[in-house]
Structures are given as structure tokens and as C-alpha cells.
Amino acid sequence: MPKLKSFGFKPVLAKSLVLLLLLPLACWAQAQSAVEPDQGQAAQRTWKICLGEVSIPPFLNDGSGAPGLSEQLLLDSARLLGLHLEFHRFPGRRCRLLLKSGEMHAMAMAPTPENLAQWQFPLHDGGVDAAKRVVRLSLVGIKRSDADFDWDGKTLQDPASQLRVGGALAGRMVASDILKKLGLKVDGESRSTRQLMLKLQARRIDLAILFREELPEALSVPAAAGLSMLSRPLLATDIYLVSPVELPAARQEQLEALWEQLAKRRELSQYKPR
Template sequence: MPSFTACIDDRPWIPYTNPNLRNPGNMQLVMDSVASDLGVTVEVVALPWKRCLESLRSGKIDAMIGGADVPFTRELAVFPKHGNEVDTNRSLGTARIMLVKRSSSDVDWNGKEFINLARPVAVAMGTQVMINAVESAAAVSDQGGKTDDQNLRKLIQNRVDLMAGYEFDLKDLIEKNYPALVTMIPQPLVETHYYLAFSKQFHSRHSQFAEIFWNKIAADRNSVPSRTGTNFNQTPIISASALR
């Protein structure tokens, strides 16, 4: 079986990927388990995410770890499929985009539509999947803030009605800094699956191997011990999710 190279974002995306390869994220742990079981060497390199994508497009890198199946990434990579649809059962993991409101607010989200929403929803600048999720739900996104903390402050200041962020990023931040001021709405805005996606060049040469590797991800994923953000002793970088 062929060995291959795979890139991750060079910014921490805790607990999913971590550029400190001696302290890997959950998706890296799944990759390690699969590679070990199959007797394959996977060389993981941490790159700026845009360079990771361009290296995948050019074939300099064979795969990316933690890519979302969106139109942009479909142009340059191959995802596991079931029929004509991406196969979520063979993803590396999922991340839930959650909404946060002021504790005193009557704004809500019931899983299908917003209730009493009058102002925009704050999202971190450049987080394309999150922006798409908010706007697909017929809300206006405010993309002025670079971090979750900036957007939580904007929420507390009554400049927006809600803010959106990844569940793992938000939990510790809210508990540490804003426990009485804001509340996370239990119903997720969207649950996004993230994948090992191969470059089109690599997949054209090794399509059978790709299927074997994806199938092993599905078999191993739930048996690999997972880690939470508190295991890493570092701050997640929310903008690491840009273009995923």
C-alpha cells in the first residue's frame, strides 16, 4: 500500500487538529490508528490552510486532514462517496456550530428558524462554513470580529442578537469569562462533517487504496480515545476554520 503526505492547518484547531505533532488532535489520532493498522506511513505537515489547499490542488500534497465538503474544496480534492453524495459515515469527525445569546434575551433558534431575531448574527471573519450556515438560515451575518471572544463582547454590548461558533471553542471560553452573561442555545445551527480528502492526482493513481483507508476510518473512528480542549493547554484559533 502507498504511503502519502497529508496537510493540516498550521494554526491550532483544538481538539480536532494541532500543528504540534507531538500533541495531536482527535482527527490526527484517528489517522494514526488507521495508518498503523494498515501498515502505511502518513507524513503530516502543518501549513497555512490556503497553502495546504493549493498544495493539494497542485498535487504537491496527497491529502488534507479536516476538510469540509463544500464547493470550493470539491474542485481540488476527492471525498469519500456513497452513491452521488459524500459519505458522512467515513468522515474523520464532526463539529457542531452553536449559537449563543444574551442570557436575558428572548431570541432563539428552534433548529429550523430564528425566533425574535432583529439584529445580525456575529461570526468570526473568514469562517466560510459558519457564514454559509448563518446565511442559509436566512439571517444576516456580521463578519467584523476576528475571534469568538470579540464576538461574545459584541453580543454582550447588544450590537448583535446572536453569535455563532464551534461548540468546543465556545464552551471553555463562556465558562471562564461570561458564565452569567450569555447562554448557548442547545439546538445546533448545523453539524458539519470533516474528512480526509485526497488530491485528485493521488486518487487517480490509488483509488482502491483511498477506499480502503476511508473504510478503515469508519471502522476505527469511534474506538479511538478522544480528547477535549482542556487536554491541550493552548488557546484554539477560531480562524483556523476558514474555508473548511
């Protein structure tokens, strides 16, 4: 039987050639093993924050320009802890669903009874820790100028019983809760301040509730003609960064550290309106 011809490679040379060919592959594998843990660590230190689709200047902008004061406070506090924040803007109801599914890590909320029952707020001495809030906002009521009712700071004065239906932006539970406490039917489907003002002008609702900081935008549109604000704010409420109740230990530690930073930095001059 004829023998195969040898190509003349010595065993040592052949082994060296194999090692030479495998070296680039080994280097690539080592590089990948170094990159993958780094990527995983970065993901574990990234927080996706859902802010809703509302703009509350100067505290919260719409994402098209520079961050609002409260957004900058969150960014700076996270940076000091080696965390990275991503702001996402969806309607309030969708934000809640994304938070429940784990696609978002946190959301800005007021401590309404419903929110307190579902989400994790910073607590102290059996209550919400106001020192760890992101911002404090006032809620105000807007009515048609010909409406004969007003708010004196404690009770609603409505001698002609004109007030029946109140309106709030979709997903804004704190405003809907106020309307319910006033005994009003709630329309909580408006997607913008303009739509809310149009409903008020068209007499589909009798009272609209917004944050005071939203008034300039709300009352500047033609739809706001013939509307006026109640004499006094309906409520001052704190807004907190909240997460699901059950978090992995590392996330829980990051959240609590972030709350602590917010408490330390919030009163600094750079986060105050000028």
C-alpha cells in the same frame, strides 16, 4: 629529442592502481543510487495534512501537546497502510490555497455545497459516504444574554428582529453557510474564538457560530461575559479528509485505502471521548 623517463610502473600495476583509486567513488555512487529511490518512495508515501489553526478538544489539539482523538485516528489508520502523515496548521483560507497548489495533499472539511464542488470527498450511492468521516461535530450558536431570539431546532424565533449579522471563524465555510441560510450578513474574518466573542460582546455581530467542543474555551475568557448559547444546536456535521479531485493514481489508491481504514477504526473505544 630526449625521452621522458619512465617511473617503472608496469601496465598491469598501473591498471590496478587506477581501479583502487576508483573503487571508493564507485561505492559512493552505488550507495547514492540506493538512497535516492528510498527517499523518493518515502516522499510518495508521505501525506501533508492541513488542519487549520483551531483547537477542538478532545478531537483536535493545537499541535503543542499530544494528538487529539481524531488526529490519532488518522495517524493510526495511515500507519497500518505504511503511510506517514505530517500535520500542518495554517488559517483555513491558506490551507485551501496550499491544497490547490499541491503543497498540501489533504485537508479536513465539512461537505458544504462549495466544498463538494471543489474537492474530493468519499462517495457512496450518489452522496457523501458518512461511514468514512473522520468525526461528527455539532455547531452551536452563541448570543448576548439580553438578546430576545432563539433556535427551536427548525426555525429561528426572532420576534423583535434583533438578528442581523452573524460571525464565524475565518475559513470555516460550514458556519458561514448556516448564517447565509438564516438570511444574515456574514462576518467571517475572526481569527480566534476570543476575537469572535469580543465582536459579539461589542455588538458588531448578533450571533456567533462555533463547534460545541469549542464552547468551554470560548466561554471561559473575560470577553464571553454576558453571553449564552442558543437552546438547541444549529447543525450536526461530519468532517472528512478530502483532497483535490485530480490525483496521481498511486495517491488516489492511498486516499481510498485511508478512507476505508477510517471507517473500520473510527468507532473503536480509543477514539471516543472518555
